Amino acid sequence: MPNPKLQLVGAPFTGASERSVIQTRSISKIFSLPEGPVTALKDVNITVNKGDFVSFVGPSGCGKSTLLNIIAGLLPPSSGTAELYGEAITSPSRRMGFMFQTAVLLPWRTVEANVLLPAEVYGLKPDSVREKARSVIEAVGLKDFIKAYPKQLSGGMQQRVALARVLTYEPEILLMDEPFGALDEFTREAMNLELMRITQSAGITCIFVTHNITEAVFLSDKVVVMTPRPGKVSGVLDVQLPRPREIDTMKDPAFADMIFEVRSLLGRHI
Amino acid sequence: MKHPDQWTDTAKQRRHDWYFRLGTIGIGVVILALWELLPLLGLVNPIILPPFTKVAEALYTLMQQPFFPGHLAVTFNEIMIGFVVGTLLGLGIGIALAVWPAAKRLTYPFVVGFQAIPKIVFAPLFIAWFGFGQTSKIVMAVVIAFFPVLINTMVGLESVPSDARKLMRSLKATPLQIFWKVSFLHALPIIFAGIQAAFTFAVIGAIVGEFVGAQEGLGYLLNLYNFQLRIDRAFAVIVILAGIGAAGFFILEWMDRKFIFWREDRSH
Ligand SMILES: Nc1ncnc2c1ncn2[C@@H]1O[C@H](COP(=O)(O)OP(=O)(O)OP(=O)(O)O)[C@@H](O)[C@H]1O
Ligand SMILES: [Mg+2]
Numbered sequence: 001m002p003n004p005k006l007q008l009v010g011a012p013f014t015g016a017s018e019r020s021v022i023q024t025r026s027i028s029k030i031f032s033l034p035e036g037p038v039t040a041l042k043d044v045n046i047t048v049n050k051g052d053f054v055s056f057v058g059p060s061g062c063g064k065s066t067l068l069n070i071i072a073g074l075l076p077p078s079s080g081t082a083e084l085y086g087e088a089i090t091s092p093s094r095r096m097g098f099m100f101q102t103a104v105l106l107p108w109r110t111v112e113a114n115v116l117l118p119a120e121v122y123g124l125k126p127d128s129v130r131e132k133a134r135s136v137i138e139a140v141g142l143k144d145f146i147k148a149y150p151k152q153l154s155g156g157m158q159q160r161v162a163l164a165r166v167l168t169y170e171p172e173i174l175l176m177d178e179p180f181g182a183l184d185e186f187t188r189e190a191m192n193l194e195l196m197r198i199t200q201s202a203g204i205t206c207i208f209v210t211h212n213i214t215e216a217v218f219l220s221d222k223v224v225v226m227t228p229r230p231g232k233v234s235g236v237l238d239v240q241l242p243r244p245r246e247i248d249t250m251k252d253p254a255f256a257d258m259i260f261e262v263r264s265l266l267g268r269h270i
Numbered sequence: 271m272k273h274p275d276q277w278t279d280t281a282k283q284r285r286h287d288w289y290f291r292l293g294t295i296g297i298g299v300v301i302l303a304l305w306e307l308l309p310l311l312g313l314v315n316p317i318i319l320p321p322f323t324k325v326a327e328a329l330y331t332l333m334q335q336p337f338f339p340g341h342l343a344v345t346f347n348e349i350m351i352g353f354v355v356g357t358l359l360g361l362g363i364g365i366a367l368a369v370w371p372a373a374k375r376l377t378y379p380f381v382v383g384f385q386a387i388p389k390i391v392f393a394p395l396f397i398a399w400f401g402f403g404q405t406s407k408i409v410m411a412v413v414i415a416f417f418p419v420l421i422n423t424m425v426g427l428e429s430v431p432s433d434a435r436k437l438m439r440s441l442k443a444t445p446l447q448i449f450w451k452v453s454f455l456h457a458l459p460i461i462f463a464g465i466q467a468a469f470t471f472a473v474i475g476a477i478v479g480e481f482v483g484a485q486e487g488l489g490y491l492l493n494l495y496n497f498q499l500r501i502d503r504a505f506a507v508i509v510i511l512a513g514i515g516a517a518g519f520f521i522l523e524w525m526d527r528k529f530i531f532w533r534e535d536r537s538h
Contacts, residue, residue: 072440091442098440104433107532108455117451121441149532 021173021205022048022071027080029066039230040066044080046224046233048173053199053206055216056224057262063231064209065177071207072098072175084173094122097171101178103158105150111137111161112146118169129168136164139198156187163191167198173205181211188212189247192219196245217258218245225265235265320502328502329509342510345476345488348404349514352411353472357465360416364423364461369449374424385421389414389475393482402483411475415468422464426457459533462526469518477511 029041041063048054056064069075071082073092082089084096092098105114112130115137119129137146140160150158159179166174179195180188196219199206210216216223220239227234239258241249249255302322309316320328332338367374367381393410400406430453438448480489488507495504526533 074436074439092440094442096440098437100433100437102433104431104437106434106452106455107534118441121438121443121447121451151532151534 019049020047021050021052021085022046022207023083023086024067024071025081025083027067027070027077027082029063029070029075030078041070041077042230042232044231044233046236048205048207048222051203051205052221053196053208053219054222054224055208055210055220056226057210057213057216058226058231058266059228060211061231062226062228064226066231067226068175068177068207068209072096074098094169095171096173096175097166097169099162099166099174099176099179101181103150103155103162105158105161107150110147110149111142111153111164114150114161115165115168118165122169133164133168136168137161139167140164140194156183156191159183159191160194163195163198167202170202171204173207174199175207177209178211179208180215188215193246195219200243213259213262214250217241217255217262218249223258223262225262227266234267237261237265317499317501320505324502325505325509328500329506332503332506341487341491344404344486345480345511346514348407348411348476348479348487349469349472349518351408352475353415353469353518355408356412356415356472357419357468359412360419360421360464360468361423361461364420365427365454368424368427369445381420385417389417390478393478396479397483402485407476407479407484407487407489410479411472414475414478415472418464418467418471419461420464422460422467423457426460426464427453429460430456459526459530462522462530466519466522466526469522470515473511473515473518 024044024046027041027044028039031038031040044063044067046054056067058064066075070077071089073082073089073096076090084093106117109117112133115133116126116129119126119133134146137143140163142157142160142164145153145157150161153161159182162179180191183191192215195206198204206219208216208219217239223237223239224233225235225237226232237258241252241254241258305319305322307321308314309319309321316324367377389410392413393406396406396409400409434452434456435448438452443451476487477489477492480487481493484490488511492504492507492511495501495507
């Protein structure tokens with residue numbers, strides 16, 4: 001019996017809709033190395049709808065970061081296109097914000113100055129965004145550290161600064177490459193709740209790469225499962241758990257079912 | 271404003287620092303005592319190593335001599351011009367090579383090859399080219415001070431984390447913005463270490479230049495006193511040169527602490 005929650009590649013999922021924000025059309029990426037070509041991505045079709053939280057899970061080397069970099073406009077695909085509101089992405093866009101596994105803070109800048117970096121790059125007067133920056137720094141719980149330097153902060157606090165930095169310029173789309181991968185379990189959980197609360201209330205569309213299946217299911221409306229050699233999408237799961245989600249959501253039997261389904265899609269690759 | 275490093279200071283740590291400072295002073299006293307006593311007790315020939323007090327005396331009388339300020343000024347000038355020009359050249363060329371990869375690929379073998387030459391072999395040549403005056407010494411100081419700045423600038427600019435660049439690219443930063451807001455400041459601790467080395471090298475360059483052929487300067491005086499076997503005066507000149515080197519080093523060290531407060535590998 002076919003599982004109604006499960007849409008395999010080639011299924012209606014590829015169809016565009018007016019709600020779609022990001023769409024990839026048979027993206028492939030081949031890296032040519034001295035040892036020969038490496039197919040990092042093969043024929044990837046995905047659609048991300050407005051306001052959705054979409055996670056990419058898959059074992060190391062299946063091309064998650066490559067795909068995210070292509071969507072961010074930081075890396076050109078070998079063939080196919082990535083589109084933002086129907087237009088081909090050829091360079092980074094200020095409508096998208098990027099978050100990395102590490103916070104990538106500039107050590108000579110205070111928390112506030114780090115958060116103001118994007119505004120500076122955009123040529124805005126720092127004073128015009130200072131209020132906004134303060135309120136975002138407060139929202140991520142770093143009110144008392146606004147004048148602190150990065151080396152005085154823990155890893156989790158540094159990642160909060162990175163979150164504040166990206167939220168301050170109000171991107172419509174947030175691209176995150178294992179943003180909490182380097183954090184301990186407790187901090188990760190707290191960050192998950194915070195991220196969900198902030199992005200939900202601001203209606204930000206999120207694309208989130210992770211190794212952690214629980215995290216992916218907990219956060220997402222859709223989980224895209226990828227498998228390596230060559231990197232491709234092996235399935236997409238709709239997560240129909242109700243929102244707002246709290247830690248209690250994890251007790252829901254449907255939550256465990258979802259995790260199991262992701263696992264079975266990953267199949268022999270884990 | 272308080273230095274962020276000091277926020278973590280504790281009274282205990284400060285006491286600890288003081289013990290070490292006292293220890294260092296103690297070692298200094300022992301060295302001076304040996305310097306004084308070994309020749310006095312006849313364990314070392316006082317002609318070879320004049321006692322500390324003799325050197326101090328020679329230093330005092332040397333500094334009273336009417337000819338002394340002129341020699342000091344000449345060498346000081348050579349060192350400072352050599353240091354500043356060498357630093358600016360190293361910085362400029364290092365930045366150019368780092369931001370323009372084609373230029374780096376074309377010239378890197380020559381940079382490495384030239385760097386491998388002990389630069390003082392050029393000292394006699396520079397005398398032949400630029401004469402016995404200050405120019406040949408300045409050129410020597412520039413050539414020898416230039417390399418640590420060049421190499422550290424290149425290494426520093428190349429060690430910028432790729433994620434930091436990627437962050438800037440995702441913000442659509444211009445190459446100039448990436449350079450000034452991220453790369454240059456990231457490289458600055460490494461560049462500054464090169465600048466500190468450059469000062470010491472500029473002193474070496476100026477003195478070696480004077481050794482090879484000069485009619486004025488501290489290196490000339492040192493050579494002269496050596497030939498005259500006035501070893502106490504020779505030592506006095508060495509003390510002055512050591513003072514110049516140390517002063518430069520500590521001023522640069524102070525600037526480093528003040529301006530590069532985020533340096534990670536700082537011990538205190
Ligand atoms: N710049 C590059 N040059 C050459 N090969 C690359 C490059 N970037 C990625 N690859 C290759 O492409 C494949 C996919 O890499 P990618 O980093 O996208 O995987 P990933 O799913 O993000 O892995 P991880 O979970 O470990 O981060 C790998 O085989 C990798 O070696
Ligand atoms: Mg990755």
